[in-house]
Structures are given as C-alpha cells and as structure tokens.
Amino acid sequence: MAGFPYFPHTEADVRSMLERIGVGKIEDLYADVPKEFVKKGAYALPDAMSEPEVRAWLNALAGMNAKMKVFVGAGAYDHYTPSVIPYITSRSEFLTAYTPYQCEISQGTLRYIFEFQSMVCELTGMDISNASLYDGPTAAAEAMKMAIACTKKKTRVLLSKTLLPHVVKVVETYAKFHGVEIGYVPATDGQTSLEALKAELAKDDVAGVIVPETNRYGIIEDHTGFADAIHAVKALLIEYCDPSTLAVIKTPAEWGADIAVGDGQSLGIPLCFGGPYVGFMGVKKEHMRKMPGRIVGQTTDKDGKRAYVLTLQAREQHIKREKATSNICSNESLMALWVTVYLSLMGPNGLREVNKLSSDGAHYLYDELVKTGKFEEVFPGKPFLKEFVLKPKKFPGLLQRDLEQAGFFAALDTEEGYVSFCVTEQRTKEEIDELVKIVKEG
Amino acid sequence: MKYYDKLVFELSKEGRVGYSLPVNRFPAAPEIPAALRREASLDLPEVSEPDVVRHYTNLSQMNFGVDTGFYPLGSCTMKYNPKINEEVAALPGFAGLHPLEHAGLTKGALKVYQEMEKALAAITGMYAFTFDPCAGAHGELTGLMIMRQYHMMRGDLARTKVIVPDSAHGTNPASAAVCGLEVVEVKSLENGRVDVEALKPLLDGTVAGMMMTNPNTLGLFETQIKEIAELVHGVGGLMYYDGANMNPLMGVVRPGDMGFDIMHLNLHKTFSTPHGGGGPGSGPVGVAEHLVDCLPDIRVSGFHGNFGVILRAYAYILMLGKQNLKKVGQYSVLSANYIKECLKDAYKLPIEGVCKHEFVFDGLVNDGAHDDVHGATTLDVAKRLLDFGFHAPTIYFPLLFHQALMIEPTETESKETIDAFIDVMHKIAAEAAEDPRILQEAPHNAPIKRPDETTAARNPILKFKDTL
Numbered sequence: 001m002a003g004f005p006y007f008p009h010t011e012a013d014v015r016s017m018l019e020r021i022g023v024g025k026i027e028d029l030y031a032d033v034p035k036e037f038v039k040k041g042a043y044a045l046p047d048a049m050s051e052p053e054v055r056a057w058l059n060a061l062a063g064m065n066a067k068m069k070v071f072v073g074a075g076a077y078d079h080y081t082p083s084v085i086p087y088i089t090s091r092s093e094f095l096t097a098y099t100p101y102q103c104e105i106s107q108g109t110l111r112y113i114f115e116f117q118s119m120v121c122e123l124t125g126m127d128i129s130n131a132s133l134y135d136g137p138t139a140a141a142e143a144m145k146m147a148i149a150c151t152k153k154k155t156r157v158l159l160s161k162t163l164l165p166h167v168v169k170v171v172e173t174y175a176k177f178h179g180v181e182i183g184y185v186p187a188t189d190g191q192t193s194l195e196a197l198k199a200e201l202a203k204d205d206v207a208g209v210i211v212p213e214t215n216r217y218g219i220i221e222d223h224t225g226f227a228d229a230i231h232a233v234k235a236l237l238i239e240y241c242d243p244s245t246l247a248v249i250k251t252p253a254e255w256g257a258d259i260a261v262g263d264g265q266s267l268g269i270p271l272c273f274g275g276p277y278v279g280f281m282g283v284k285k286e287h288m289r290k291m292p293g294r295i296v297g298q299t300t301d302k303d304g305k306r307a308y309v310l311t312l313q314a315r316e317q318h319i320k321r322e323k324a325t326s327n328i329c330s331n332e333s334l335m336a337l338w339v340t341v342y343l344s345l346m347g348p349n350g351l352r353e354v355n356k357l358s359s360d361g362a363h364y365l366y367d368e369l370v371k372t373g374k375f376e377e378v379f380p381g382k383p384f385l386k387e388f389v390l391k392p393k394k395f396p397g398l399l400q401r402d403l404e405q406a407g408f409f410a411a412l413d414t415e416e417g418y419v420s421f422c423v424t425e426q427r428t429k430e431e432i433d434e435l436v437k438i439v440k441e442g
Numbered sequence: 443m444k445y446y447d448k449l450v451f452e453l454s455k456e457g458r459v460g461y462s463l464p465v466n467r468f469p470a471a472p473e474i475p476a477a478l479r480r481e482a483s484l485d486l487p488e489v490s491e492p493d494v495v496r497h498y499t500n501l502s503q504m505n506f507g508v509d510t511g512f513y514p515l516g517s518c519t520m521k522y523n524p525k526i527n528e529e530v531a532a533l534p535g536f537a538g539l540h541p542l543e544h545a546g547l548t549k550g551a552l553k554v555y556q557e558m559e560k561a562l563a564a565i566t567g568m569y570a571f572t573f574d575p576c577a578g579a580h581g582e583l584t585g586l587m588i589m590r591q592y593h594m595m596r597g598d599l600a601r602t603k604v605i606v607p608d609s610a611h612g613t614n615p616a617s618a619a620v621c622g623l624e625v626v627e628v629k630s631l632e633n634g635r636v637d638v639e640a641l642k643p644l645l646d647g648t649v650a651g652m653m654m655t656n657p658n659t660l661g662l663f664e665t666q667i668k669e670i671a672e673l674v675h676g677v678g679g680l681m682y683y684d685g686a687n688m689n690p691l692m693g694v695v696r697p698g699d700m701g702f703d704i705m706h707l708n709l710h711k712t713f714s715t716p717h718g719g720g721g722p723g724s725g726p727v728g729v730a731e732h733l734v735d736c737l738p739d740i741r742v743s744g745f746h747g748n749f750g751v752i753l754r755a756y757a758y759i760l761m762l763g764k765q766n767l768k769k770v771g772q773y774s775v776l777s778a779n780y781i782k783e784c785l786k787d788a789y790k791l792p793i794e795g796v797c798k799h800e801f802v803f804d805g806l807v808n809d810g811a812h813d814d815v816h817g818a819t820t821l822d823v824a825k826r827l828l829d830f831g832f833h834a835p836t837i838y839f840p841l842l843f844h845q846a847l848m849i850e851p852t853e854t855e856s857k858e859t860i861d862a863f864i865d866v867m868h869k870i871a872a873e874a875a876e877d878p879r880i881l882q883e884a885p886h887n888a889p890i891k892r893p894d895e896t897t898a899a900r901n902p903i904l905k906f907k908d909t910l
Contacts, residue, residue: 004766006522006714008856009773017780017857026772029779029796030694032663037695044564048763051526058757062535064550070540075744078540082461084491086532088498096507096523098515099720102824102834104888105443108505109719112498115450118906125482128904131720134576137744145620169741177587179622220478249478263744273551274541274745275576276722288902294720298909299898306447307893311902317579317616318839322625327616330577330710334718337498344450344494345460348484353463356471363471383475409543429467 005051069431071365071410073387073422074216075136075164076274077266079244079354080426085268085341089334099294099330103309109333110308113296116336119343123246124239124260125253126282130293132336133279133328136263137170140210140240142281142292142326143259144171147208147236148180149290149325150258154207154235156181158200160192162215163240165415171210185209190379191221198229206235208259213241213249218362218387218420219379220249227256236287242266243280243339245385247351252282259283268342269335278335289315292326357425358386361432365423366390368436374399378418389418402442408435445889446500451906453497454487460494485907504889505719506833512859514781516800516836516848517611517659519689519711524761527715527754536753541745551749554756558726561759565767566688567698568705568728572737573747578686581706581725582617582653584742588704588729589651589680590621591736598678601650605674607636609660609840611686614653623650630842634660634793638669645673651680655687656700657798659840659848661778671701680704680733685725688712689852690775690799693768703730712770713755724751773853774799777860781851784864788871792843799852805845806871810878818874820845822881825892826873829885830866 009017014026023029030038049057070078089095093108100106100113113131120129133139144157157175159168161184175182183206185197192211200206209230214220223239230237238259239252244266246252252260264278265271283291289312297311317324346354366388369375375390392399396411396419403410408431411419423432489497506513513520531537539551559571575581586604593601604623606614608630615625626644631637635658652674656664664670671681683697683705689712691697697705709715710723717723724747729737762770775798782791782801789803809817824834824847836848851860873880885891903909 004769006524006761006854007766007769007773008854008859009776013857014773014776017776021776021779021783023796026776029772029775030663032665032796033695034665034668037667037700039694039696039699043693043764043767045561045762045764045767046760048765049760051761054526054757054760055530057760058530058753059533059535061550061553062530062533064553065535065539066543066547067535067538068540068543068547070538072540072542074542076541078538080463084460084495088495088502090528091499091502092509093502093505093507094719095528095716096509097505097719098513098518098520098717098833101515101836102506102828103893104825104885104890105504105506105828105833106719107445107889108501108503111449111501111504114904115906117904118449118451119486121905121907122485128902134580134721135744138576138580138742166741166744170744173587173739173741174620177590177621220474222478224477246480247484248474248480250480251482254481270537271540272537273539273548273749275743275748276750277744278722295902295904297898298903299894301893302891305445305890307890309893309895309898311895311898311904313899316612318612320616321612322615322619324612324616324619327579327583327613327620328577329579329613330717330721330723332576332718332722333720334716335722337719340450341494341498344487344489344497345491346486347454347458347460347488348486349488350459350461350463351484351486353461357463357466357468359471360466360468364468383472383478385474404547409540409547412542425463428464 068409069407071408071421072412074412074420075166076271077424078271078426079266079268079424081268081270082345084345085338088341089338094337100310107308110296112337112340114298114308116340117296119340120280120282123243124282125251126260127285128288129280129282130291130295132331132333133281133293134332135277135279137167139261139279139281140167141171141174143238143261144175144180144208145178146259146290150236150287151207151234154205156183156205157207158183158185158209160185160211162187162192163210163212164216167240190217190219190382194225201229201233204233206233208236208238210238210240213239214245214385217379217389218384220383220385223255245355248355258287264339267339269338276332276335278332278339290325293328293331354425355385358423361423361427362386362388365421365432369439372440374439386424387422389414389420391418399439399442402438406438410435443504443889446504448497449906450487450489450497453489453493456488458488458490460489460491511831512855512863513833514835514849514851515833516850517686519850519852521714521852522854523714523716524758527757530757531750531753554753558752558756562707562726562728566705566728567696569731570734571726571728573726573752574743575725575727576743576748577721577723578706578708578725579613579617580742581727582613582684583620584727584740585682585704585706586617586621586623587740588733588736589682591740592680592733593650595736600648603648604650605644605652607654609658609842610653611659611684614684634662635664636670638666641673645677647677649677649679651682653682653684655684657687657690660802661797661800663798667700686711690771692770694771698730703733709751709755714758715751715754722748722751724748770853777851777855781849781860781864785867788868800848800850802843803847804843806874808875810874815878818878818881820847823847823870826870826881826884828888832863832866
C-alpha cells in the first residue's frame with residue numbers, strides 16, 4: 001500500500017479493524033450495495049500528484065491570470081486587507097471548527113459572531129443582525145422573502161432599476177421559484193424615482209421595496225420620503241448598502257429602513273474572483289422572529305459567567321423544517337470573522353479615512369478623465385464616493401484594450417452604454433495619472 | 443482551554459488606532475451633501491494592532507477545531523483540512539482577481555472550474571456542474587430550482603410536490619419550501635430505509651421529484667434505490683441526491699449510476715475544505731445530460747460561487763488522484779463500522795448490520811436511572827465527551843430516535859485516536875451506570891459550564907449595546 005499523508009491507517013490497522021468487525025475485507029462492508037452500482041474500472045481522474053507538484057501546478061495556474069490594477073467595483077471592491085486578518089482567520093481553532101453546536105467549546109466562534117452582529121448593527125443602525133448570509137445578492141433575496149413573510153397576502157416586491165445587475169439577477173431567480181412577483185422602479189437622473197415608486201405602491205400588493213444606498217452608477221441616492229411612502233402601504237423598505245460607505249453616508253436606519261442588507265466584501269475581504277464573501281442583514285426589532293439564519297445571543301452559564309449561544313433557533317430549518325424562515329444552514333462564518341477583525345483594526349476613524357482616500361482619488365480621476373474631452377458626463381453634479389460612470393464619446397473597445405495592455409482593469413461596460421470606474425485607497429496617484437495618460441493618448 | 447471574558451468593544455480607548463493607510467495626495471473631493479451624511483455616531487472599537495491580535499488569539503483558544511482533536515460530528519464529515527489547500531487559495535494570482543474580469547484575463551481561474559467540473563463529473567457520474575451555490579443547503583435549493591425549471595420548460599406545470607423521507611436533513615424540506623414546492627414526507631421502515639410501499643401511493647403527475655441522501659442519515663445504504671428511482675421516474679419525477687453523505691461512496695459508487703438526475707456536493711465536507719466555524723462552504727450542483735439546458739437562467743450567487751473554496755477542493759482532488767479516491771470511501775466506512783461494533787455493548791444500536799460512513803446509537807444501554815435519580819441522556823453523554831478532549835457527535839438527529847447520537851469518524855483519524863474515543867465512550871457509559879450526575883453536570887473543565895439558553899431566547903441580548 002503506497003502511503004498517503006491524509007490516511008493514517010496502516011495495513012495492520014485495517015486488518016485488526018476488519019477482524020474486530022468480523023468481516024474478511026473492506027469490500028464486504030459494501031455488501032449491501034447492489035452489485036450493479038459498484039463502479040467497475042478506474043475513475044476518469046488524473047493521477048495523484050505529490051504536494052510539490054500540486055504547489056507548482058497551482059502556482060502555474062495562478063500565473064495564467066493577468067495581474068491587473070483594479071479600477072472597477074460593481075459589487076466587488078479592491079480595498080486593503082491588513083495583514084492581521086489572514087493571520088487571525090487562519091488560526092486552526094477558528095478555521096477548522098464546525099458550526100458552534102457545542103457552545104461550551106465554541107465560545108471563540110460564538111463571541112466573534114456576537115461582535116460581528118454588534119458591528120453590523122452599528123454600521124447600519126439597525127436593531128438586530130444575524131450571523132451572516134452567503135453574499136450580498138442572496139441577502140437581498142432573503143430580504144425579499146422576509147418582506148413577503150412579514151406582510152401577509154402581498155405578493156409583489158419592487159426592485160429599483162439602479163440596483164447592481166448581479167443583485168437583480170439573484171433576486172429575480174429566487175422570486176421566480178418562491179412565487180414572488182417582481183416589479184421595477186425606474187430611475188430619474190441616475191437615482192431611484194420617488195414618483196415612479198409612488199405609482200407602483202398605489203397598486204396595493206407591494207410587500208417590500210429594495211433600493212440601493214449607493215447605486216450601480218456610484219451615486220449616493222437620496223431616499224427622502226421613501227420610508228413614508230412605503231410604510232403608508234404597510235410595505236417594508238429594504239436598503240441595499242455597501243457597508244464600508246456607511247461610515248460616512250446616511251445609515252439604512254436613518255432612511256427608515258425595515259431591513260438593511262449588503263455584502264461585507266468591501267470590509268477588507270479579497271476579491272478572489274467573487275467569493276467567498278459575506279452577506280449581512282440587519283432588521284428592526286419587530287421583525288426578529290422572521291429573520292433568516294443563525295443568531296448568537298448573550299447569556300450566563302451555571303456559574304454566572306458570561307456565555308454566548310445560538311439562540312432563537314425556533315426559526316431555523318433543523319427545528320422547523322419546511323416551516324423555517326429560510327433553508328440556510330452553513331453561512332459564511334469565517335468571513336464574518338474576517339470583517340470583524342477588519343472593523344476592529346480600522347475603527348471609526350480608519351473606516352472614515354478609507355472612504356476619504358477612495359472618494360478623493362475617485363473624484364480626482366473623474367475630473368482628470370472629463371478634462372481629456374473623451375467622455376461626456378452622464379450625471380453631472382450627482383454625489384458619489386468611490387465609483388462613477390461616464391459616457392465615452394467613441395466606442396470604448398479600443399480604450400479598454402489600451403488600458404488592459406498597460407495592466408489596468410478599468411472602464412467596465414454597463415448595460416446603458418456607459419463605462420464605470422472605481423478607486424479605492426489602494427490606487428495611487430501615479431496609477432491614476434498613468435491611466436489618464438493612456439486615455440488622453442488613445 | 444481557558445476562559446477569556448472580553449468583547450473587542452471593551453478594549454476600546456478613544457484615540458487608539460489599529461490601521462495604517464497611505465498619505466492622502468489627492469485634492470479634497472466635494473463634501474457629501476448634508477442630507478446624505480451619516481448623523482449617528484459610529485461606535486466601532488478603537489484598538490491597537492497588538493490588542494486586536496491578542497484578543498482574537500484568546501478567543502480562538504476557547505474553540506475546538508479538527509486540528510485540536512477528534513470531531514465525530516455525524517453528517518458533517520469533519521475530516522482533516524490539508525494545509526496545501528490554504529496555501530494555494532491565498533496565492534495573489536487568485537486572491538487578487540476581480541470577478542468581472544473577462545475570460546482573457548482569468549485563464550487560470552477558468553481552468554480550475556473546467557478541471558473541477560471534469561473531476562466532479564467523473565466522481566459522481568453527473569454530466570455538468572454549476573459552482574454558484576455557496577453551501578449545501580444552497581446547493582439543494584439550486585438543484586430544486588433546476589428540477590422545477592425542467593418541468594416548467596416542458597410546460598408541465600402541475601408538478602408542485604417533492605417527496606422527502608422522514609430521515610432527511612432538515613435543510614431538504616426547508617429548501618423545498620423556499621423553492622415553492624410542497625413537501626410530502628415518506629416514512630422509513632423499521633430497518634431505517636425508505637418504505638417503498640408507502641412511497642407508491644404518493645406518486646402521481648403532481649410530483650416534481652424526490653430528494654434522498656444515500657446512505658441515509660442513519661448511515662444505511664438505501665438498498666432499494668433502483669426501484670425507488672424507477673418508480674419516481676415512472677411518474678415523470680426527477681431524483682435529487684443530497685450529497686451531504688457522499689463520503690462513503692467516494693471511489694466506490696456514483697450517484698449518477700444509481701439513477702439520480704440532480705445532486706449537490708458539499709466541498710466543505712467531502713472535499714476537505716475547512717468549515718470555518720459555519721462556512722464558507724461550497725455546494726456545486728451536478729445534473730444529468732438531459733437537464734443541462736435548465737442551468738443558464740438560474741443565478742443563485744453574485745458572481746462565480748465561492749471560488750476560494752473551490753480552489754481548495756481542487757488541490758485536494760489533485761492530491762487524491764484516481765489512486766487514492768477509493769480509500770476515502772473505504773476507510774471512512776471501515777472506521778465507522780469499527781466504532782459501532784466496539785461500542786454497541788454500551789450504547790443502544792437500533793438497527794444491526796453494516797453501516798456506511800456514520801451510524802446512529804439511540805442512547806445508553808444503562809443510563810443509570812434509579813429511584814429518584816434521572817438517567818443520563820444523549821445530551822449528557824455529549825457534554826461529558828467535551829471533558830475528555832473530544833468533540834461530541836451530532837445529537838438528537840435524525841428525529842427517528844429519541845436519543846439519537848450520530849457518529850461519523852471520517853477516513854483521516856488514526857486507529858489510536860479512534861480507540862481512545864472508544865475507551866472514553868465506555869468510561870462515560872460506566873460513569874452513567876454508576877452516577878449519572880457526573881454526566882449531567884458536564885462539562886466540568888470547558889471554558890464555560892452549560893449556559894442558560896432559556897433566558898437567552900426569552901430576553902435576547904444580541905449586540906454589544908444591548909449589554910450596556
């Protein structure tokens with residue numbers, strides 16, 4: 001038997017275990033499997049690799065990806081990851097644990113989830129947060145389901161046309177199968193239209209409305225009057241937000257939201273081709289029992305020590321089965337830790353500084369690009385932070401090619417024929433000047 | 443493990459910083475209009491870097507992972523998480539990749555997806571995979587969407603029901619409900635298998651399909667799977683395979699060959715990626731060839747699923763190769779049967795016979811109940827195990843038995859570890875017989891004693907500010 005590092009059994013071990021069980025060979029343990037289902041012949045898999053070969057091959061694959069200076073956001077932001085975070089999250093006590101079912105030996109996990117919930121509430125202003133969801137788009141889909149569950153007999157959820165496209169697609173998929181009708185609220189001048197919203201709400205079957213705080217054009221939306229209009233028909237206001245920006249812009253709670261959802265990726269999680277990220281959800285207290293996912297609460301143990309437990313579990317699938325508020329079981333716990341460590345390091349001032357650096361850089365890029373004369377402003381004067389769109393005067397293909405050849409991933413095409421840019425604190429003035437130079441010369 | 447009683451918020455002191463950012467060399471952007479500005483205070487902790495590191499290190503030391511010790515949590519497949527997986531997933535060439543970069547810029551990442559699809563197809567007998575789902579339950583939901591999409595595309599709109607065995611994972615019925623399907627439960631027989639006679643009357647033109655895990659949650663192979671699949675297919679339904687229990691079949695049996703049309707895998711179980719205290723996972727969904735057209739319109743996560751998790755699983759599959767795949771299944775089954783045989787004198791084994799990767803006891807043979815002393819329960823056994831440095835098995839699931847204790851050792855535990863576990867389980871059984879209170883008061887040496895869960899639910903304290 002050739003050795004394999006993850007299998008401790010020796011031939012002698014196998015023999016003695018088989019003997020204790022009372023069978024002659026391992027195959028006998030599959031005697032209950034109908035013969036026709038036991039695979040005959042080899043599996044169509046590659047030969048086993050040694051660890052050095054795996055390392056070399058994966059390094060080669062990593063090298064096949066282009067190394068780009070990222071000037072695109074659209075739901076995934078290239079913010080800096082402090083070195084402390086991977087150091088902490090790779091601790092095996094966190095990394096190799098399962099869901100904290102045995103709370104007495106899972107206080108580490110339970111405590112950071114409690115901290116995560118506290119930070120989500122702090123950023124969003126909401127009363128209650130859960131232990132995480134898969135990503136921002138699925139969090140929006142869960143919020144859609146929750147709106148239906150909270151407002152009995154209503155069947156329709158409205159989506160703003162200014163939501164990021166990947167959010168819309170996921171919510172539409174869930175809606176189709178969950179039996180929810182989706183309506184759309186168009187934009188006026190780059191932001192969700194209150195007039196159009198009121199017209200849709202007048203149809204009286206609306207359970208909830210999902211609107212973005214910063215939208216697909218990067219614009220900070222003004223939601224004055226939204227909550228009043230939505231609550232007047234007993235529907236829920238769901239704010240989709242980039243949590244990093246909530247350090248400086250109005251919180252979902254300040255807009256009067258019933259549910260806040262979004263993706264925690266902007267809080268120091270690497271781009272990693274789209275995942276793992278972490279969805280979050282904050283809700284008003286009255287919706288606590290309709291909330292999906294795990295929730296950690298504080299209590300005491302028998303000796304009066306402070307202790308943390310999974311709580312309000314009567315909402316969950318392992319108790320309620322088909323009557324649960326959601327089917328979610330595993331969530332994104334380690335990524336919640338990632339975000340929690342990030343926010344611990346950054347604190348209020350660091351997070352404001354990240355926003356300031358990103359926003360100052362983005363406005364600098366915006367102004368310089370407009371000066372080149374190659375773009376039209378689409379939404380002049382509209383407030384934005386780190387992300388914006390422009391309309392190229394010429395077909396942008398050549399420009400994108402030039403940028404790409406110089407190592408820039410920038411000027412992402414949008415459905416409307418604009419191109420979008422994003423600047424985080426990771427982008428230097430030199431990089432921005434170089435990008436602008438390429439545009440100018442293109 | 444030592445108890446540590448701080449929240450990071452309690453370490454905060456105004457003026458401390460834990461971050462380091464570049465000097466701002468840009469002209470100031472226009473101020474955010476007042477009406478759009480945050481008004482609330484932002485009470486995040488202000489903590490130095492060493493404080494943060496020490497705080498989370500102290501928290502971690504109140505935690506138990508697979509690297510700490512044996513973790514026989516049934517249905518969760520807590521196998522060893524190889525470290526090469528972590529190394530390759532952190533490579534900047536992967537970690538720095540924006541999800542919207544086009545194919546020409548992401549050749550290496552796309553190759554990982556292609557190779558993974560080929561490998562998973564070979565292992566499962568499925569034809570194509572989607573990697574969007576981020577966890578097992580997410581995979582189930584996606585699979586059921588595919589099931590409904592298939593019927594919808596054929597104009598067969600009457601199929602609104604899905605059949606789920608009473609022994610199924612709780613996520614099965616919950617996923618069906620999220621997908622807009624009505625759940626019809628089918629009973630199990632005394633021998634733990636699906637009751638085929640009870641299934642027959644449930645089958646008609648309203649059945650979209652049936653969800654099964656095989657081996658089932660009792661660790662028993664559903665020997666009548668062929669007949670079940672034929673019956674469900676006979677009325678036009680599809681067979682869904684819940685891959686949570688795929689580990690014992692690795693290298694031996696393929697769900698596709700058993701008649702399943704759709705399935706998910708839990709890469710964080712079967713394919714060795716770490717569970718992270720409850721995710722991130724990855725739940726790729728495989729379909730048979732006739733369902734490929736149902737995949738494209740179904741978008742269940744923002745971008746391409748949990749790529750970082752998929753990468754780890756890919757490294758694992760490369761290490762296994764065709765030479766070692768079969769050992770995964772075989773050794774997991776060997777170890778489970780060994781534990782079962784060694785412990786069935788002290789714990790009630792409700793169903794005799796070979797099991798697969800896991801099995802279920804129904805509590806202690808002698809729980810020590812006498813006169814006015816209550817006997818030790820499965821919960822008490824679980825809590826006592828913690829005192830001996832073992833994680834507890836899954837308890838009170840499946841629901842078929844009142845004192846269920848579900849044990850899954852996996853293939854990566856040595857005979858010495860397993861024997862030590864068996865010894866401790868015997869010792870606990872002896873303690874129970876002698877004085878069940880030793881178990882009832884356990885754990886004795888964990889960082890905390892049993893917590894007051896009733897108060898936690900009655901007066902929820904769910905964030906730091908609730909404690910002030």
